[in-house]
Amino acid sequence: MAKSKSAYSTPTKQGKIDTHIIVVWVDNESGVLARVVGLFSGRGYNIESLAVAEIDSKKNLSRITIVTTGTPRVIEQIKLQLKKLVPVHKVADFKKEDKKIIFKEMALLKIVANSVKIKRAINACKKFNGVILDNTKKSVVIQITALRRDIDKITKILKPLGLVSVSRTGAVAMTRGAEVFK
Amino acid sequence: MANLMTGAEIVFKALEDQDVTHIFGYPGGAVLPIYDELKNHKSIKHILVRHEQGAGHAAEGYARSSGKPGVVLVTSGPGATNVVTALTDAYMDSVPLVCISGQVPTHLIGTDAFQECDTTGITRPCTKHNWLVKNINDLPRIMHEAFEVATTGRPGPVLVDIPKDIQFAKTKYFKPKKEKKLNGKLSNKFNQKEIDQLIDLMLKAKKPVFYTGGGVINSGPKASELLRELVSLTGFPITSTLQGLGAFPGDSNQFLGMLGMHGTYEANNVMHDCDLLINIGARFDDRITGKIDEFSPKSKKVHIDIDPSSINKIIKVNLSIVGDVKEVINLTIKTLKKKKLNLEKSNKEKISKWWEQIQKWRTKKSLNFINSDKVIKPQFAVQRLYELTKNKDTYITTEVGQHQMWAAQHYKFNKPNRWMTSGGLGTMGYGLPAAVGVQVAHPEKLVVDIAGEASVLMTIQEMSTAVQYNLPIKIFILNNQYMGMVRQWQELLHEKNYSESYSAALPDFVKLAEAYGCVGIRANTPNELDEKIEEMINTDKPVIFDCLVDPHENCFPMIPSGKPHNQMLLGPQDQEEKKITGKGKTLV
Ligand SMILES: Cc1ncc(C[n+]2csc(CCOP(=O)(O)OP(=O)(O)O)c2C)c(N)n1
Ligand SMILES: [Mg+2]
Numbered sequence: 001m002a003k004s005k006s007a008y009s010t011p012t013k014q015g016k017i018d019t020h021i022i023v024v025w026v027d028n029e030s031g032v033l034a035r036v037v038g039l040f041s042g043r044g045y046n047i048e049s050l051a052v053a054e055i056d057s058k059k060n061l062s063r064i065t066i067v068t069t070g071t072p073r074v075i076e077q078i079k080l081q082l083k084k085l086v087p088v089h090k091v092a093d094f095k096k097e098d099k100k101i102i103f104k105e106m107a108l109l110k111i112v113a114n115s116v117k118i119k120r121a122i123n124a125c126k127k128f129n130g131v132i133l134d135n136t137k138k139s140v141v142i143q144i145t146a147l148r149r150d151i152d153k154i155t156k157i158l159k160p161l162g163l164v165s166v167s168r169t170g171a172v173a174m175t176r177g178a179e180v181f182k
Numbered sequence: 183m184a185n186l187m188t189g190a191e192i193v194f195k196a197l198e199d200q201d202v203t204h205i206f207g208y209p210g211g212a213v214l215p216i217y218d219e220l221k222n223h224k225s226i227k228h229i230l231v232r233h234e235q236g237a238g239h240a241a242e243g244y245a246r247s248s249g250k251p252g253v254v255l256v257t258s259g260p261g262a263t264n265v266v267t268a269l270t271d272a273y274m275d276s277v278p279l280v281c282i283s284g285q286v287p288t289h290l291i292g293t294d295a296f297q298e299c300d301t302t303g304i305t306r307p308c309t310k311h312n313w314l315v316k317n318i319n320d321l322p323r324i325m326h327e328a329f330e331v332a333t334t335g336r337p338g339p340v341l342v343d344i345p346k347d348i349q350f351a352k353t354k355y356f357k358p359k360k361e362k363k364l365n366g367k368l369s370n371k372f373n374q375k376e377i378d379q380l381i382d383l384m385l386k387a388k389k390p391v392f393y394t395g396g397g398v399i400n401s402g403p404k405a406s407e408l409l410r411e412l413v414s415l416t417g418f419p420i421t422s423t424l425q426g427l428g429a430f431p432g433d434s435n436q437f438l439g440m441l442g443m444h445g446t447y448e449a450n451n452v453m454h455d456c457d458l459l460i461n462i463g464a465r466f467d468d469r470i471t472g473k474i475d476e477f478s479p480k481s482k483k484v485h486i487d488i489d490p491s492s493i494n495k496i497i498k499v500n501l502s503i504v505g506d507v508k509e510v511i512n513l514t515i516k517t518l519k520k521k522k523l524n525l526e527k528s529n530k531e532k533i534s535k536w537w538e539q540i541q542k543w544r545t546k547k548s549l550n551f552i553n554s555d556k557v558i559k560p561q562f563a564v565q566r567l568y569e570l571t572k573n574k575d576t577y578i579t580t581e582v583g584q585h586q587m588w589a590a591q592h593y594k595f596n597k598p599n600r601w602m603t604s605g606g607l608g609t610m611g612y613g614l615p616a617a618v619g620v621q622v623a624h625p626e627k628l629v630v631d632i633a634g635e636a637s638v639l640m641t642i643q644e645m646s647t648a649v650q651y652n653l654p655i656k657i658f659i660l661n662n663q664y665m666g667m668v669r670q671w672q673e674l675l676h677e678k679n680y681s682e683s684y685s686a687a688l689p690d691f692v693k694l695a696e697a698y699g700c701v702g703i704r705a706n707t708p709n710e711l712d713e714k715i716e717e718m719i720n721t722d723k724p725v726i727f728d729c730l731v732d733p734h735e736n737c738f739p740m741i742p743s744g745k746p747h748n749q750m751l752l753g754p755q756d757q758e759e760k761k762i763t764g765k766g767k768t769l770v
Contacts, residue, residue: 009473009744030314035306042307073494080491084367086311086331 015071019048019096021103021173022078023181027087028054028062035085036064045070045078049105049148049170061089065172067096092181100176106169107151112139113162121161128154186352189321189344190219193282195355196325197226202253204229204244204622206237210257212284212297215349229622229651232643234261236615238268239641242277243619246602247577249402251278251332252619258284259297262343263304267609270308272339274606275425276400278332279339281309287347288316301343310338318351326358335367336489337400371490372505377513379501380460383482385523387458389536390418393441396425396605397463397487397507399598405508406430406598409462412511415518417530419540421449423464424590424605432594438540439549442470443741444587447548447750448540450739453478454747455539461485463507466496467606476746486510548739548752549591558708560585560660560731564592564632567658570715577620577629579603581613581637584666584737589632611640614657618644621653628656628719635661635728636685645698648724656718657726659691662733670736674751695726704728 026032033052040047048067055063068078075093082091094101111121118140122132125142128150134141144151148171155166175181187195193216197205206229209217220228231237234256241252252272256265262283272279286295302314311331313324324342332340384390392413398405406429413420413436420430421441430437439446441453453459459481464470466485471477474496483499485492486507493502503510551561564585578593579602580586586603595601602620604612613631621629631638638659648655668683692702701721705714705728718725738753 006743009468009471030316031302031306034303038306073498077491077495080493080495084310084489084491086367 015073017069017071018075019067019069020075021094021096021101021171022066022068022075022082023092023094023173024064024066024082025089025091026062026064026085027089028060029087032062032087033064035087036066036082039081039085040066040068040078043077043081045074051170051172065170067171090181094173102174102176103147103171104145104173105148105151105171106143106145107155108133108167109142109144109155109158109163110139110165111142111158111162112164114138117161121158121163124157124161125154184354187355188215188219188352189315189318189349190215191222192321192353192355193325193344193349194219194223194226196322196329196358197253198223199357200326200329201250202226205253205255206231206240206244206619207255208232208234208237208257208261210259210261210284210297212258212286212346213255213261213282213349214284215346216255216282216284216344228255229618229647231615231618232646233641234264235267235611236618236641236644236647238265238279238281239271239609239612239615240619240622240644240647241279241281242268242272242275242612243579243602243616244623245272245277245279245619246399246616247599247620248623249599250623251280251329251337254279254281256281256283257297258286258301259299261297262299262301266304266308267607269305269339269341271604271607271609271612273308273310275604276337276396277339278337280328280332281305281339281341283341283343284349285314285343285345288345289347291345301341305341308339309341312341312343314343315345315348318348318353321348321353322355329358336397336492370505370509372503372510372513374513374517376501376503377510377517380484380503380514381517381521383458383484383501384416384418384460385529387418387482388532389452389456389481389539390416390458390460390533391438391452391456392418392420392460392462393423393453393464394420394426394429394462395423395464398426398429399463401463401488401507403598405463405506405511408508408511408515412515415515417533418460419452419537421445421452423467423470424603426464427590428595428598428601431596433596440590441747442467443472444591444737444739445741446591447546447739447752448543450741450747450750451543452540456481459483461487461499462511463487465492468496471496472741473744473746478747546752546756548750548756550755551735551738551753552755553708554732555708557732558705558711558729560662560729560735561588561592562708563658563660563705563711563729563731564588566711567630567632567715568593570712571628571630571719574628574719576600577602577617577624577627579613579616579620579629579631581631581633581640582608582610582667583634583637584662584670584735585632585634585637585660587667587737588660593632610634610637612637614638614641614655615644615647617655617657618647618653621648621655622651625653629654630656630658633657633659634666635659635663635688635691636665639689642694645695645700645724645726649699653724654722655724656721657724658718659726659728660731661688661691661728662731662735663688664733666733666735667737673736674742691726691728695724698724698726700724700726702726702728704730706730
């Protein structure tokens with residue numbers, strides 16, 4: 001074996017990487033998002049998407065939903081590190097495959113094309129419960145609320161039909177049934 | 183109309199209510215209102231440092247030796263950026279600091295005003311929490327919360343950034359409230375069942391070991407007392423991390439010495455071969471574990487820590503107990519006694535073979551070195567310093583490098599809070615200002631910084647501080663004319679290419695001492711060492727002691743990088759023997 005020249009140990013084998021949705025309830029104060037995001041970048045964790053907004057103006061609470069990937073140990077660390085932040089109240093974690101959880105992302109899609117193509121575009125979106133928000137002779141803006149992969153799919157379909165602009169949110173999540181995460 | 187106070191008054195009011203008696207700081211434009219208020223608060227003494235990094239490390243030394251939070255006061259911009267190293271150091275080693283920084287007035291924030299910087303942005307990753315006070319009404323609450331966050335749970339540094347206009351603005355002050363919230367972060371989460379499981383593991387173990395760390399010290403002197411009781415009750419061997427030294431008596435027969443990269447042969451072999459590893463307040467740092475895959479492969483592992491995120495971070499454990507070390511040990515001892523297991527007898531038999539094995543490892547005498555009567559060996563210098571100061575209640579700080587490891591190996595600590603060293607960050611320049619802080623907290627005690635000639639030059643300006651406040655700190659420099667630790671790595675791993683590790687153009691430390699108005703002493707040979715050390719101890723002024731040591735000495739034992747604990751590199755004596763006998767190849 002070649003002699004290591006490093007003062008540190010060499011990296012060892014990694015575990016299996018899964019996609020998780022982490023939900024964080026935080027005090028809605030200045031800098032809180034920077035703390036959460038800084039924790040991810042500082043410790044080398046991954047952020048695939050991020051959604052954040054105030055959910056309770058009386059209690060001054062915001063809810064941050066982060067889609068991330070990592071080995072089970074990394075995911076565990078992410079949760080424990082988040083819980084240490086002073087403005088964090090609670091942290092929930094769901095596997096992407098979890099059947100008890102609803103995930104949704106929203107996309108706004110602008111199509112600029114002739115009326116034939118616009119029609120075909122609107123039709124293509126029907127499968128994904130597209131909602132028309134704006135309609136002119138030359139263009140249409142469609143809203144879609146779906147899973148990430150479905151939105152990926154529809155954007156691919158719409159490309160040749162005149163899709164010129166896409167705006168997407170990060171995923172938000174909610175448990176099914178009457179249960180509430182404590 | 184209730185009594186309105188200015189922001190500057192509120193800062194001091196809060197410090198008074200938190201029983202702060204000393205602050206370490208440096209003035210500037212953005213903190214002038216606070217400095218103006220200083221004169222009205224006689225119970226608080228300000229120590230003027232010579233560089234803000236010095237203020238931070240002094241506050242760390244103060245905190246670690248006294249158990250109280252250290253308080254730092256700096257101006258905006260360069261004042262704040264200069265303190266970042268110390269904040270990071272305190273963050274890594276879990277030292278409670280409250281740093282107050284001035285900021286440009288709120289209406290100028292974001293305009294690149296003179297001496298403006300994004301202080302809360304810069305310090306966010308190196309503090310437990312920080313606050314930019316935008317509204318005077320928030321100031322009393324934030325000041326109290328700052329102390330709360332710094333000192334509870336796993337301690338650490340916090341920073342409060344106060345714009346200048348807020349320091350002038352007025353509001354009502356209120357005292358700290360008793361109830362603690364912090365979003366439910368402060369609970370001791372362990373229960374009796376976990377303690378029972380721990381005891382069960384302890385009863386079954388044939389090769390147990392306690393591996394203890396700075397968490398025991400941070401839990402307060404009571405935790406160290408309880409640890410001693412637990413260790414004697416169980417008869418188990420105990421090893422300690424760099425930061426844990428002093429929690430258990432260094433001269434006890436049950437103590438195996440420090441473990442890790444420069445730990446003893448017996449401590450590291452015990453870690454490797456044990457069947458039960460009980461980690462109390464340590465964090466499986468990479469200088470401790472060596473190669474993760476081969477770390478203590480045969481043991482069941484227990485981790486007792488106040489910080490849940492330390493558990494399973496590096497090493498997966500079989501049992502985790504989240505709580506304050508003091509409380510956990512206390513309940514463990516109580517339970518052990520209640521069960522009347524007659525542990526002392528039954529256990530001792532069960533682990534007697536283990537102790538036999540440990541005795542065999544001990545015969546290696548891995549801290550031995552080949553002494554000389556011509557040149558001072560650095561290890562010998564530390565040993566003599568220890569022998570000549572052990573009957574005093576001595577406080578030791580260090581810089582970073584070989585001298586730090588020799589200090590850890592050869593100075594034996596018997597009490598907690600007597601050993602201040604930069605472990606997590608490994609900050610050269612820590613020891614001198616830390617000694618200043620320790621001496622402020624303990625004016626009558628002997629405080630020695632075991633230093634390297636390279637490190638000490640990073641914060642040497644704090645000698646002025648020591649002189650100004652009559653702080654008789656002793657800077658004991660093991661002068662090997664090299665960045666010795668760097669030279670050692672280059673010798674062992676980079677084919678002796680000593681790239682930039684020679685300490686060229688060193689000052690004359692004796693003259694330097696005199697220039698600062700303190701006392702310089704030099705020791706050239708082993709036979710004058712004792713006499714010179716005595717002279718240093720008996721000098722009631724700050725001393726710079728230039729101890730000229732062998733420039734080529736290396737620090738052993740050593741676990742080379744990427745190697746497990748049972749493959750240590752031992753000292754030259756052992757390497758010689760191996761050559762002769764051809765045995766022990768596994769140890770190279
Ligand atoms: C601020 C800082 N810069 C660089 C280093 C890397 N470093 C670690 S030990 C060392 C040499 C220290 O030399 P000296 O103080 O003379 O101690 P010795 O090892 O010779 O005892 C250096 C450069 C460090 N730890 N801290
Ligand atoms: Mg040196």
